[in-house]
Amino acid sequence: VIQTSPDDTVGVVGGGQLGRMLGEAAGPLGIEVVVADPTPDAPAAPVVRDQLVGDFDDPETLRELAERADYLTYEIELADPGVLERVSEATDTPVHPHPDTLRTIEDKLVQKRRLAEAGVPVPEFRGVDSAAELRSACEELGYPAMLKARTGGYDGRGNVPVRSADELEDAFDAIDGPAMVEAFVDFERELAVMGCVGADDVDTFPVTETVHEAEILRETLAPARADEAVLERAREVARDVLEVMQGRGVFGIELFQGPDDEILLNEIAPRPHNSGHWTIEGCHTSQFAQHLRAVTGRPLGSTTQRAPTVSANVLGDVSERCPARLAGVEDVLAADRATLHWYGKREVYDLRKMGHFTLVGDSEEPLPALYDRARDLRDSLTFRED
């Protein structure tokens, strides 16, 4: 029997915007959050009980985090599975999702192999350790192909398209380390499903459509503008992915809807994900509350969608790093059925994720109009001082 009391603390490795939004979701559940992050006064710091300053893989920092917490989790793949496992054992503090899941996911080649073995549909791929291996892989997979660093990449960093044999050498040099190459998917659209593994149950949030530019997420649309058969197949694939995950928590599952409507897995994040931010306003339970419920063994909440919802990322648009002051934000605050989520980052640089906002539709403003309004509003914002 769970009895809510203020003693329940979750230690989170990482204190960026995901840690901040976990912190914002924790209070109502009777959960306190402590984060560990190397950057002093990280985005999560003002909304949580405490921030420990230390590297994501620093054993002393994580030991202290574990000692202060009833449960450990992470909001960044740079968390070190070995260190997490050791401090978890030493302090008898459960860590969710399981460090083995993090091990599987943090290496994109291992991730794809494990999922393919489990029958999850993935684009064709090969591991490549040299330009020569890349050449022979591309001869099999065809051009264009997508070369990916096995570890450390995010928001498109570590991904290099290879459009022809002429680009092989430069592409491999750009990665400069263990890599994998994937057949390019000429997708109809990109979809994402936030899945959740709880103590006793598994659930998925409604399927979202994600719009990327230069491999960085710009907008999400919920529901996705796809046929019901496509949405059902996406949920099926998401459930198959969740079967492979060990431990509890929320998982961001990014998918391609291919040219023949087949669904292929793109990537997985073992944590709340940008494509699930819309759930804060769009569903009865947010992905952040759901993650905390799962990690602490509380029952999962309703994932039913409340209304058409679009969220738009506010990215840095400056050429040089500078103090973050956003012009136009009052228009977001004044917009009908709009909610701003500011991440509290003091400095902005090009394409840095600074915040997002969500618009909720109604019978008079269905999804297409909502999406247009969201883009117009977002495009009116700037960090530039002109």
Added chain:
Amino acid sequence: VIQTSPDDTVGVVGGGQLGRMLGEAAGPLGIEVVVADPTPDAPAAPVVRDQLVGDFDDPETLRELAERADYLTYEIELADPGVLERVSEATDTPVHPHPDTLRTIEDKLVQKRRLAEAGVPVPEFRGVDSAAELRSACEELGYPAMLKARTGGYDGRGNVPVRSADELEDAFDAIDGPAMVEAFVDFERELAVMGCVGADDVDTFPVTETVHEAEILRETLAPARADEAVLERAREVARDVLEVMQGRGVFGIELFQGPDDEILLNEIAPRPHNSGHWTIEGCHTSQFAQHLRAVTGRPLGSTTQRAPTVSANVLGDVSERCPARLAGVEDVLAADRATLHWYGKREVYDLRKMGHFTLVGDSEEPLPALYDRARDLRDSLTFRED
């Protein structure tokens, strides 16, 4: 032009559940919160930047709070208007609502006089400073009447019903200080409106129906189960009340719907109020976000209601003060379209407000069914260890 930056800090006098929910609402707006409260580790502490420990009227504590803040506000009427005014002037930190509003409201006799002068309909009332004055007032107003301490009362404390002349002496002794007496309103139902005064605009949230027992709020229903004419009159009275208030912020306006459907003002709170907690899930903007928007001069957000909503208070049900552990909370967490709001109080005593939960309805579960489900669920909770 407002430009969001993490430098914007609101200092809140009081760190109870209202301070906690202000803290939970602040992050997304790019606002940091510091609270001042005499109880170490007050409910707001884990979710805000910092808590200063000091009395609500301690000039040094409030001075420090003002120095750390860009704006001052309060979540409790025990804040001292004189001290607030002096630290505001000394540090050039605006305080909202204006301390004069607090002065007017904190004395129930002054509050009623001021509102009556402004044409707001109120029950008949008299100031009474002795049992003899109470007797002559009751002879004019009739029995039963409600005797109220002029200051310091809340949740029914400081209110004593006078059913007949036999009870005059005991009633006055129970108050033991400056008092007022009001004609008893044999109300059809109680209503509440959260109003908000922003920098450039005034708005009201939808009219709520409040259900009290022993003068403590138990449930709120939105929308109220009253005719449109009654709701419109309630909004009118609320707007008239807001005209009297000085300074920006959210105001809880408690009303009676009398036997002939006339609307009478009961009481005002110059802050977010229990009868507005439902707005967190029920409206596009919560009363807490709205208060922070108003205090900082940001534009007000949409107050449109999203769906039928009921919230139910979780009150202490123990005879002696003891550590707070709530049995049955997992049923709330697992309930369909339910959101728990736990206040993080470590100890429970009889009728202490420990948390609330909100249920959101849909086309298949309209308000009456939702209300039944909320009461059943709330009645299944207990802090008693049986």
